[in-house]
Amino acid sequence: MSTYIKPRDEVEESIQQWIAVGGPELPHHTSGQLLGKDGKWVARQLDFAKRYGIKHPPHKWAIMDKDARCLALAKLKTVQPEVQRHEVVRLPKLPTGDMPIEDMVAHLTKRSQERKAAYDARRWIECDVTLDGPIGLAMIGDPHVDDDGCDWEMLNRDLAVLDKHQYILTAGLGDYNNNWVGRLSRLYADQGTTGKDAWQLVKWLINRLRPFLLIKGNHNLWSGHGDPLDWMTSGDSTITSDWQARIGLKFRNGAECRIISAHDFPGQSMWNPLHANARKAKESGARAHVYVAGHRHTWGVAQHEDAESNHVYWLARARGYKVIDSHAEQLGFLSQRYGHSVLAIIDPDHYGSPRFVQMFSDLEEGAEYLAWRRARFAKAASRRVDYESEESLKVKRGRR
Numbered sequence: 548m549s550t551y552i553k554p555r556d557e558v559e560e561s562i563q564q565w566i567a568v569g570g571p572e573l574p575h576h577t578s579g580q581l582l583g584k585d586g587k588w589v590a591r592q593l594d595f596a597k598r599y600g601i602k603h604p605p606h607k608w609a610i611m612d613k614d615a616r617c618l619a620l621a622k623l624k625t626v627q628p629e630v631q632r633h634e635v636v637r638l639p640k641l642p643t644g645d646m647p648i649e650d651m652v653a654h655l656t657k658r659s660q661e662r663k664a665a666y667d668a669r670r671w672i673e674c675d676v677t678l679d680g681p682i683g684l685a686m687i688g689d690p691h692v693d694d695d696g697c698d699w700e701m702l703n704r705d706l707a708v709l710d711k712h713q714y715i716l717t718a719g720l721g722d723y724n725n726n727w728v729g730r731l732s733r734l735y736a737d738q739g740t741t742g743k744d745a746w747q748l749v750k751w752l753i754n755r756l757r758p759f760l761l762i763k764g765n766h767n768l769w770s771g772h773g774d775p776l777d778w779m780t781s782g783d784s785t786i787t788s789d790w791q792a793r794i795g796l797k798f799r800n801g802a803e804c805r806i807i808s809a810h811d812f813p814g815q816s817m818w819n820p821l822h823a824n825a826r827k828a829k830e831s832g833a834r835a836h837v838y839v840a841g842h843r844h845t846w847g848v849a850q851h852e853d854a855e856s857n858h859v860y861w862l863a864r865a866r867g868y869k870v871i872d873s874h875a876e877q878l879g880f881l882s883q884r885y886g887h888s889v890l891a892i893i894d895p896d897h898y899g900s901p902r903f904v905q906m907f908s909d910l911e912e913g914a915e916y917l918a919w920r921r922a923r924f925a926k927a928a929s930r931r932v933d934y935e936s937e938e939s940l941k942v943k944r945g946r947r
Contacts, residue, residue: 552595553591558596558601561592562596565578565592565593568582569581570606571607571608572607572608572615574608575590575608669793671794671795671805672793673795674794674795674797675797676797676799677799678799679798679924679928680714680894680921681714681892681893681896681917681921681924682714682796682893683715683892683914683917684717684796684806684891684893685715685716685717685718685888685889685890685910686717686718686719686808686841686863686890686891687718687719687888688865688866688868688887689722689723689764689842689844689869690702690719690752690867690868691723691724691725692723692748692868693738693740693745694724694738694869695740695871696869696871696873697868697869698870701870702868704911705888705910705911706755706756708911708914709755709910712917714917715914716758716759717758718808719758719761719762720764720808720809720810720842720865720867721767722764722765722766722810722841723761723764724746724749724766725738725745725766726745726766726769726770749775753779757784758785759784759785760785760786760787760794760808761776761785761788762788762789762791762792762809763787763789764790764811768789768790790811791807791810792807792808793806793808793835794806794807794808796893798895798898800895801898802895802896802903803898804836804837804891805834806835806837806839806891807835807837807838807839808837808839808840809839810840810841810842811841811842812824812840813826814827820843820846820847821847821864823840824838824840824862825838828860828862834856834858835860836859836861836893836904837860837861837891838861838862838863839891840864840865841865843866844866844867844872844875844882844883845866845886846864846865846866846883846887846889846908847862847863847886848861848862848864848886848889848908849863850862850906852901859903861904861906863889864886864889865886865887865888866883866885866887867887868887870884886908890907890909890910890914890917891904891905891907892905892906892907892917892920894924
């Protein structure tokens, strides 16, 4: 009976695999399992190597003591040998869909630059006034047009006043509707208008006001992304701003009226309804001429002079048009009757004096004052024209 002799090259390959899995320090059955064989196969490979004279490390397992054997088996548990696998399927290299990191950094850098430019442009929003003489700026208190407590009689009266006077700009101080969200949505059951009705009323109000500035109050900011106010005011005729805006009205004679308007300023005082405005004036260092807010459904106007700089400024708060407020009544607060909106009359010819800005808590009275100031300005301008014409005529006669 013939004895099978394995080819030398195959024996050498088997011995190298045996060495690679740590066979010299393992029992034959263990190294055989690592190679997908058994202990008898390992013994045969070593016998073939002996016949061919193939040198290899001696099998130390038989002469190793108990501690050495335990250490070798412990290493075997922590170090898993690399298993040779045949490539059955070659997988394609799929794109991740992610932007390359260099492009991402460049994109974020550009966005950062654009956002910084937008932020800096809104630090003070400079607006050029295109006419001479006094103008008015009506700052509309919280309308809450869909609330059952909205004073529509006063709102219609004030809108009619604004319709009559072309020299009055308008700005909204926020909370144009209730816009109940979350757990407050249950309050729609307690009012006569629906959410759809509310947005139709807000659109109607904006069309009537034609505001150059709309500040978003807390009720408006509840809309989050996709705020209908952004759609209603898209274009170049209205600036929308979250919570506050700093406006600089620049007149053609070089005068500038600085106005810090907000839905509210931080600070509370039971003794002074304008405490938050005064705090803003003291802490901001902005040297604005008007600090105006809404939100709290109280009103007040006051003129102050800073003794250090002799800078004169106004503090103002508009109470809004929600005159029946069940929540306020539950807390024990009664409703005020006046000061729904406030009106600033700005006369650039008196820049730097207390007459530069005058504030009114009633739009009708303020509009009448503006009409009187405009008439005086027109009369003075007519006199200047007549004087300049007369002087020009004298010059022409002298040339003759």
